[in-house]
Amino acid sequence: MSNLKQRVLFLIENLDDNKAAKPLSIVVQYIDKSKFDVTVCAINAGGQYESVIKENANYEAILTPSSSLKRKMVYKNLPMSLVYKFYVPGGYDVEVACSEGFATKLLSCSSNKKARKYAWVHTDLSRNHWTREVFSSDKDETEAYNRFNKVIGITKMITESFCKEFPNVKTPADTIYDPVDSLSVRLKSLNTSNEPKEVKYRLVTQGRLEAQHEYGRLLRVVNRLVQDGYDLSLWIFGDGSERGILDHYVRENKLEKNVKLFGAHPNPYRYLIQGDLYVCASYSQSVVKALILGLPVLATETPELKELLKNGACGYMVPNNETALYEGIKKLLDNPQLLAEYKQKGEARGWDFDIEALMVPIESLFGM
Numbered sequence: 001m002s003n004l005k006q007r008v009l010f011l012i013e014n015l016d017d018n019k020a021a022k023p024l025s026i027v028v029q030y031i032d033k034s035k036f037d038v039t040v041c042a043i044n045a046g047g048q049y050e051s052v053i054k055e056n057a058n059y060e061a062i063l064t065p066s067s068s069l070k071r072k073m074v075y076k077n078l079p080m081s082l083v084y085k086f087y088v089p090g091g092y093d094v095e096v097a098c099s100e101g102f103a104t105k106l107l108s109c110s111s112n113k114k115a116r117k118y119a120w121v122h123t124d125l126s127r128n129h130w131t132r133e134v135f136s137s138d139k140d141e142t143e144a145y146n147r148f149n150k151v152i153g154i155t156k157m158i159t160e161s162f163c164k165e166f167p168n169v170k171t172p173a174d175t176i177y178d179p180v181d182s183l184s185v186r187l188k189s190l191n192t193s194n195e196p197k198e199v200k201y202r203l204v205t206q207g208r209l210e211a212q213h214e215y216g217r218l219l220r221v222v223n224r225l226v227q228d229g230y231d232l233s234l235w236i237f238g239d240g241s242e243r244g245i246l247d248h249y250v251r252e253n254k255l256e257k258n259v260k261l262f263g264a265h266p267n268p269y270r271y272l273i274q275g276d277l278y279v280c281a282s283y284s285q286s287v288v289k290a291l292i293l294g295l296p297v298l299a300t301e302t303p304e305l306k307e308l309l310k311n312g313a314c315g316y317m318v319p320n321n322e323t324a325l326y327e328g329i330k331k332l333l334d335n336p337q338l339l340a341e342y343k344q345k346g347e348a349r350g351w352d353f354d355i356e357a358l359m360v361p362i363e364s365l366f367g368m
Helices: 021-030 050-056 068-077 080-087 102-107 138-145 156-165 182-190 215-227 243-252 287-292 303-308 322-334 336-353 355-366
Strands: 006-012 036-044 058-063 094-097 116-121 150-153 173-175 201-206 232-237 259-263 277-280 297-300 316-318
Touching: 006 021, 006 102, 021 036, 021 050, 021 355, 036 050, 036 102, 050 058, 058 068, 068 080, 080 102, 094 102, 102 116, 102 138, 116 156, 150 156, 156 173, 156 303, 182 287, 182 355, 201 215, 201 287, 215 232, 215 243, 215 322, 243 259, 277 287, 277 322, 287 297, 287 303, 287 336, 297 322, 297 336, 316 322, 322 336, 336 355
Parallel strands: 006 036, 006 094, 036 058, 094 116, 116 150, 150 173, 201 232, 201 277, 232 259, 277 297, 297 316
Antiparallel strands: none
16 A cells, blocks of 8 residues: 555445444544544534544535425436436545445446445345335446445345345455454453342443344343342343333342342443353344453354354353343353353453454455
């Protein structure tokens, strides 16, 4: 790479999306500013990550809430080539579509012939091909991806699923994990709450309180363990549509002394780090944070968690059902030596998600 900075454009539909906007906000914070001059172009202005983006990169927005006529031009009336020509800033060395869908469709019509173009994929499109609502056909979507230099999946599973879903995409596909602000996680955990430990074992977990994350199943397992005489508590961090259902279960089964629902806490890490075991009853990206904190992890066998925990080498894995979850927790609580072994394994795996390590492949890609 020459001594000149590489000019990088990130195109994203909105900055209110945890799936794509949150990792982008981390990238722009930690990318080497001596090597890269970064601009973020949001198709829609606003969003919870907009302020972070503005602080760390050049920023442009195509549409504001009052841009009703312009919105019709961008989304319905104009060909994508003209939307790119009129509204997307040009002259960059690298152009990145930050997620599948409209950003990918628009950037595939880039007229910047010198730019290397990358399309990021955050969704398993073989299971949830939601982008069909954006493209006129699968053929149209395939042709769009074929105009990029590389497709990037955020996990190996997502990359492999993309290749199966789009067998006619000739663009090479690779995997680069989303960056995690490990420095912030570790710093926030230092401000520990030092809550008095009134039980022998404290289980902790974090995530959206939605049906697919199986917190109801976890509560039933905890209730069974308490009935069996285990001296434990469960701390749950996160909010969602099932909060009321979980609250009702706790009260109905008189688990108020054993289960605490913290909600969407501004700093869960100061509490999570006090846990003896992190339990993931179904896939949640927060498992990465648990590994960064050096917690032993017990997780159910989902494709995502198998990849994350290296098929059980870095965390204790059990079949994805309630009985196996109960037996797994019971086994670790009954075997302190095994629990300590998984704590060491989890802590070692956590360093793989250090922000400096995760930025290396991203910067290498952009600096080619």
